[in-house]
Amino acid sequence: MNTRDIEQSWPLWEVFIRSKQGLDHKHVGSLHAADAHMAIENARDVYTRRMEGVSIWVVESQHIHASNPDDAGSLYDPANDKVYRHPTFYNLPDELTHM
Amino acid sequence: MANLTNEEVFQDKVDQEIRIEPKDWMPEAYRQTLIRQISQHAHSEIIGMLPEGNWITRAPSLKRKAILLAKVQDEAGHGLYLYSAAETLGITRDQMYEQLHSGQAKYSSIFNYPTLTWADVGAIGWLVDGAAIMNQVPLCRNSYGPYARAMVRVCKEESFHQRQGFEILLTLSRGTEAQRNMAQDAINRWWWPSIMMFGPGDEASPHTAQSMRWKIKRFTNDELRQKFVDICAEQVKILGFTLPDEELKWNDASGHYDFGAIDWTEFNNVIRGNGPCNKQRLDARRKAWNDGAWVREAAMAHTEKRKNRMAAAEAAA
Numbered sequence: 001m002n003t004r005d006i007e008q009s010w011p012l013w014e015v016f017i018r019s020k021q022g023l024d025h026k027h028v029g030s031l032h033a034a035d036a037h038m039a040i041e042n043a044r045d046v047y048t049r050r051m052e053g054v055s056i057w058v059v060e061s062q063h064i065h066a067s068n069p070d071d072a073g074s075l076y077d078p079a080n081d082k083v084y085r086h087p088t089f090y091n092l093p094d095e096l097t098h099m
Numbered sequence: 100m101a102n103l104t105n106e107e108v109f110q111d112k113v114d115q116e117i118r119i120e121p122k123d124w125m126p127e128a129y130r131q132t133l134i135r136q137i138s139q140h141a142h143s144e145i146i147g148m149l150p151e152g153n154w155i156t157r158a159p160s161l162k163r164k165a166i167l168l169a170k171v172q173d174e175a176g177h178g179l180y181l182y183s184a185a186e187t188l189g190i191t192r193d194q195m196y197e198q199l200h201s202g203q204a205k206y207s208s209i210f211n212y213p214t215l216t217w218a219d220v221g222a223i224g225w226l227v228d229g230a231a232i233m234n235q236v237p238l239c240r241n242s243y244g245p246y247a248r249a250m251v252r253v254c255k256e257e258s259f260h261q262r263q264g265f266e267i268l269l270t271l272s273r274g275t276e277a278q279r280n281m282a283q284d285a286i287n288r289w290w291w292p293s294i295m296m297f298g299p300g301d302e303a304s305p306h307t308a309q310s311m312r313w314k315i316k317r318f319t320n321d322e323l324r325q326k327f328v329d330i331c332a333e334q335v336k337i338l339g340f341t342l343p344d345e346e347l348k349w350n351d352a353s354g355h356y357d358f359g360a361i362d363w364t365e366f367n368n369v370i371r372g373n374g375p376c377n378k379q380r381l382d383a384r385r386k387a388w389n390d391g392a393w394v395r396e397a398a399m400a401h402t403e404k405r406k407n408r409m410a411a412a413e414a415a416a
Binding site: 034050069070 | 184186249
């Protein structure tokens, strides 16, 4: 059987799709392709067969840097005790309207 | 919290319906079970293109041809969603292909049966895709994020597959005597393999309890099978056909249909590689992979060439 080295495989790409004008691009999954052009064409075939998108972004997976879930405690700690950033923190009289 | 083991933290998240994501800690057995289950599912989608692909050139009208082509293309897409979900667990695409092509990995044994007539395409849509949907809908809520998201996508698209199959059978049911016989014959051949798709009975399914604790599975094989039988026993009446089971009978006490014993010897035989089309299916996959080798290499060579040219142009500028 004809097996190739992992190094020779087409790289992995992450796919992001804007479902309609005015919305963010959203991660939908990944695929393999030799280059960015092929990645966009493959993304069209794999992820937009039913008009799910008006715009596609692809980025090689190796270029994505992600936070580590084990660090979540310390990473998000600075925001943890600042409830006064939310409007519901403020106790105001009921007769106050339009606020 | 400090005294909890990794495993306890993990199980607590699962119990609370918090999804597990690729970089989260997970038990090795959970990872391996998922890799096996997701890759088998992906292989089934890819192999599943073959029996129906057989009828694309011979579909009875341009409309049916376009529909079948779209359905087979969806199956390719479903395979790709699932392979990409499995890859997040640390296995490569090529390793999965290797496991499929070497015969080490399994795929749904239903695809080792031949598609003898056009009515088989209808029966596959109604019964095989119907059983698949019954299995897949609960998987949209499974505990592993990438797998659950892939399944949501799959389920959204799968519904048309089942409806087009039923419509083919409905059309045949209103046709000539020969067409009606052809449809009934297809149902007779696909019924038992379809209800075997839910896997062995609960008493013979030792991993069910663990998979349910991990929320990789939400219902037992027998629960899903019963639900499927109940639905099909009603739907077949609309077609005016019958299901090939003399013991199929409504049971007032249980509120379900009783049905006959399943021939697990046949199921195990097909799984072991002795089904009518096992060899043909794997040969077709290996041939496609080997014949495509030069295309994969050429595409990489082309990419390299363009990268080098761009680098040279930048250096010159």
